[in-house]
Amino acid sequence: MINLLTHNWSSFITGFGWTVLSSVLALFFSLIIGSLVAILEVLPNKFFRIIGKIYVEIFRNIPLLVITMFFYLVIPLYVVKINGFTAGTIGLTIYTSAFIAETVRAGINSVDIGQMEAARSQGMTFWQAMRYIVLPQAFKLVIPPLGNQFVNLVKNSSVLAFVAGFDLMYQGNAIASQTFDTVNTYLIVGLFYLIITLPISYYMQYLERKLA
């Protein structure tokens, strides 16, 4: 196992790097999209609420792989040539943003409605109240679930292997098929994933206990 690791060190590290990069990019963009959709869902205007709701329900109830493969196959065919990494990260972003929207919406709803009312009665606009009063409180509440979403995101980034996204799983498969040592290769790949996911998920459990 040590031999396998040292011989293929650069492949494993490259894959690890692409996995981290894709997860971080997808997290960043899905936080933005997810928060916007969550705000849509709590707007007073019914039309926007329905749009937000539709977005969330559609992308939460379709497999990530379907979304990712769609972008991988369709964008190059009709729009612009993109590689597997980009297509995979777009798919991850859209899928995760629906879950983040759900999480953030729950956070906003758990902030006492009086906060919004008080802010409005002080003369703030809806957006000011949202931006300065409600969202900061909501985000504190949703940090543990968002952390868990990030863990899911890192695990889900393995679908990049389907679209040749150079990630850890993809490199792992390449190494496994070269060396025929499937067991040890997959064990090492698993260890690399655990390096990212275990600390975050333990830290989130700790935060949850502290906040509770």
Add this chain to the structure above:
Amino acid sequence: MQNWMNAYSWVNIRFLLQGLEITILISVVSVLLSFIIGSVLGIIRYSKIRYVSKIVGVIIDVIRNLPLLLIIFFVYFGLPAFGFKPDTIPAAILAMTVFESMMIAEIIRSGIMAVDIGQMEASRSMGMTYIQAMWHVVLPQAYKKMIPAMVSQFISLIKDTSLATIIVVPELMQHGQVVYGQNPNYIIPVFVMMALMYFVVCYALSLLSKYIDHKMA
């Protein structure tokens, strides 16, 4: 338009529906097995049996934090090295069950923790054994509390079966690939249809979960 009509020929739709059937079969068998294994593991982890609970806890945490895709690969390509070579569908069910059992174990454990500790103490003081109190008093209350979490886990499981296409399990995603493989013009129609099929199954389940939750509250 002609492409859509051709893509949605009855032969193709039937082929996709056959895929959906396998998807549901794999999901249901895995969730039933996982429910049993997960319950046992969750209770063991909750019960603080010396060493055993710790070890079970570590196993649960490790497997939960791995990608399901990796577990599928390991089962299908790794296990033959130990002289066990499962067929594609059993391999998918095995991988799903290993992964889902750990997810469900955590749901069960937090469900039990959400039941007031006084329930267990009261039952014990009435002369019940730990197992009796767990079985007759705590678990029924815990299971009721975790229906929403359980259903959303089941929904993830259904969506995750699409990953099994990598080991050529004839499920919905795989059948979709076969159909659009005939003609690149079919890609969009087939994806729309696949997405619709997954959506209908998953969304129906989430509505059902809301309904049950609403009725019980």
